[in-house]
Amino acid sequence: MSDAALPRTGTSTDAFETRLGEVLTRMRERAYAFPAPYSQLWETVERMATGGKKIRPRLLLGAYEALGGIDERSAIDAACAMELLHLALVIHDDVIDKDVTRRGEMNITGSFASEAMVRGAGRSEATAWGEASSLLAGDLVLTLSHSLLARLEVPEDRRQAVLDVFDDTVFESAAGEHHDVWLSMRLEQSSPEDVLAMVDQKTAAYSFRAPLVTAAVLAGATTALITELESIARQIGVVYQLRDDVLGLFGDEHQTGKSTLSDLREGKETLLVTYARSDVAWTGVEHLFGDPSLTAADGARLRRVIEESGALVFVESVIAERCTAIDEAIRAASLPPSLHTQLTELTVTCRTRVS
Amino acid sequence: MSDAALPRTGTSTDAFETRLGEVLTRMRERAYAFPAPYSQLWETVERMATGGKKIRPRLLLGAYEALGGIDERSAIDAACAMELLHLALVIHDDVIDKDVTRRGEMNITGSFASEAMVRGAGRSEATAWGEASSLLAGDLVLTLSHSLLARLEVPEDRRQAVLDVFDDTVFESAAGEHHDVWLSMRLEQSSPEDVLAMVDQKTAAYSFRAPLVTAAVLAGATTALITELESIARQIGVVYQLRDDVLGLFGDEHQTGKSTLSDLREGKETLLVTYARSDVAWTGVEHLFGDPSLTAADGARLRRVIEESGALVFVESVIAERCTAIDEAIRAASLPPSLHTQLTELTVTCRTRVS
Incomplete structure (x- = not known):
């Protein structure tokens, strides 16, 4: 989808990207206290969240501004929640469809499974590990999305x-x-x-x-x-x-x-x-x-x-x-x-x- | 685990069971507006939630009362959230372990897969359907748990x-x-x-x-x-x-x-x-x-x-x-x-x- 035809919201969009980055960086940093594969899972989620067209947050931010909303901070958190909900559903959709790629690149299942195989795991065991990683990532991102909305100061x-x-x-x-x-x-x-x-x-x-x-x-x-x-x-x-x-x-x-x-x-x-x-x-x-x-x-x-x-x-x-x-x-x-x-x-x- | 040694909280426990039933019945009733398998999914979730030892909600209610809490309604909603979180994690754990039974009975994956096979689906297709049903049920129950806490009137x-x-x-x-x-x-x-x-x-x-x-x-x-x-x-x-x-x-x-x-x-x-x-x-x-x-x-x-x-x-x-x-x-x-x-x-x- 061409960027030109999507709602433009100027500074809000930049502020949205910054905030989404902040939210995910905080999670990844917390994950460093746990075994390495868990922080890798958060790194992968963070990478996935930086791509895409951001249709949903831009629609939210554009409409909010047009409707006279002035609390940019809350709108941005809600926009982050929409993007994260999308990501969670996409991740779980891939589990349901048993997909290992998305948009031509390996998804969570694919990248975790292939790394495990490199380290010596058998194919079916590695796939199960990849799918488990996707399932848990989806749960985490769904919870993160919900959490942002639950804490809106409105x-x-x-x-x-x-x-x-x-x-x-x-x-x-x-x-x-x-x-x-x-x-x-x-x-x-x-x-x-x-x-x-x-x-x-x-x-x-x-x-x-x-x-x-x-x-x-x-x-x-x-x-x-x-x-x-x-x-x-x-x-x-x-x-x-x-x-x-x-x-x-x-x-x-x-x-x-x-x-x-x-x-x-x-x-x-x-x-x-x-x-x-x-x-x-x-x-x-x-x-x-x-x-x-x-x-x-x-x-x-x-x-x-x-x-x-x-x-x-x-x-x-x-x-x-x-x-x-x-x-x-x-x-x-x-x-x-x-x-x-x-x-x-x-x-x-x-x-x-x-x- | 023997019931006798768990925290006893008298009326709270009954009120908890009633409230959990109410919350899940409302979801099942909303699901009737969708195709039949979706309300069956909620019926299965409701059935799963009525069993079990209820260790977590009983611990919460017992501790709340002992610590002098007096807002029974909020404590009960929080107790429901704990039980639903447990249920969501158990459902997703079964997906990860590729289990089709739990405590000697068919779980969501098992019951949805076997019904699809009776209706003519092949084994691998039916299993994928059962697993998809479990994955979605886990997402829904996780969201329901979070939602109860997000709305606590405290x-x-x-x-x-x-x-x-x-x-x-x-x-x-x-x-x-x-x-x-x-x-x-x-x-x-x-x-x-x-x-x-x-x-x-x-x-x-x-x-x-x-x-x-x-x-x-x-x-x-x-x-x-x-x-x-x-x-x-x-x-x-x-x-x-x-x-x-x-x-x-x-x-x-x-x-x-x-x-x-x-x-x-x-x-x-x-x-x-x-x-x-x-x-x-x-x-x-x-x-x-x-x-x-x-x-x-x-x-x-x-x-x-x-x-x-x-x-x-x-x-x-x-x-x-x-x-x-x-x-x-x-x-x-x-x-x-x-x-x-x-x-x-x-x-x-x-x-x-x-x-």
Whole structure:
């Protein structure tokens, strides 16, 4: 996603990076009192947290400023919490998917497992060690995120409301992730509605609703405005994820940093796939879908069947529809002009991004 | 562990059970808005939370009352948080150990995997689904525990101090768990000190230190007293875990509900094993240790080598030494008589328990 189209918040963004660095450095330093692998775990977490697009904290900070918020310190801590929640969910998602890489680099599981193998551990033992390291890192980062929000120095009703958003978000993201794994087993037929509901729960809730609603709560927005923002955020999140699914299959690997085989190998039940299943040609390639050793040629075959089923056109039409609905919702909401602009730009970015 | 020797707190304990039930019922009811497997996940969590000895909440409630605490409602919420933290750690521990049962019954992984197999999923897919369910359940229960503490209606400095205890506890338990997995790979030689430090971090911190210190903080105890209680709690925790290790190998399976083969099959690096490794006879049985399909006869052989190495006598002497130190620390601390009695009884129970 191009940086240019994301909410810009000037000094806040720098202050956010500084604060996130501080929070994680403190944890790593505490870890030095424990055996070496534990501080290595925190070093890895710190490295992971310095990358990425920072969509969620920037959305929070941009919205907070636009809504007239003036307590920059609390907004920054909340922004750190959003980024850490994202990191925790990503780390645990990798455990669930048994992934050893993320964005072309080894993730926690991969790096801990490979180091153990270098030191003489067997493959399965080393993998178990890598997975345990990821699982614990996710727990720690989730706790750290929650902890920042629990300690916000804001009026008590706002603090409680922020904690409510956090609780709801974890509850809903876990529901979406659980649903995703369930759908990927294909024990029952799934409808496009099922897949869209899952996407909304798994991604939109924590990536867009949580930062935007948290910003609004902290800035003291009215309940009516919060409700409007909630609906806008959820729809942007769905557009973001549908574009992600399209890029996962048809994107430029150099730009996305992700193989166009990986979703197919994993058997990821996206809206594209759910749609393609209703096409008669699917039966001829179904056995390839979810094959962990899928070849490039068979991947191309699967993609062709998906495209010729009309799935790509269908998903693009859902994206377009959602974008129209978002534009209408943004216009109907009584937003400060700068937030109006930010959300419009964010929607365009989510719709048109190539990475 | 016999119920009779645990702190008794009369109405508090009933009120605790009621409150824990309420908290979990509310979560399950919210989950009905999501696909069926998600509410099943919450039903399973609720069922798991109704069993067990409730050592941690009872310790917290007993200590709080003894220290003159009068805000029963906050103490009960904190007690629920301790029980939920225990549950979350146990659920994630099972993921790390790839266990499918706990105390002779199927755990979350086992029950979700077996139901998926009944519905037609393949074994490895079903296991991945079971593990994903456990991982998400652990995240949810960890968040729920943290959330109860974040919302305690107590003076702000005490709320912050309780959150500090929680953060430290998660940090330290994760360090201990990480260290435990590391030691079990045996890439470097471990000393009895390493194993004792791991036990202290992994079990004593969350099972004994956290409930006792949280109770003291909430009751407004002095910093000096909190420091004394912290040290007592840690030592009780080590006694508890060392007895657990002994029971795991030499206990009565009918009373413990756990096979005396499981720690040996898992290759659990307990103090018993670390000690036995220095015996020349160990080299003859080392290949059996950590063998997932260890037979009963080979298990008996391993146990004999461990016992004849003097490991059992050594561990019993460490337990006895710690108990003496605990008694001295209890006497030296200026505790209210009822807390003195409770901690003394708890130590005896941890030392002498047979289940």
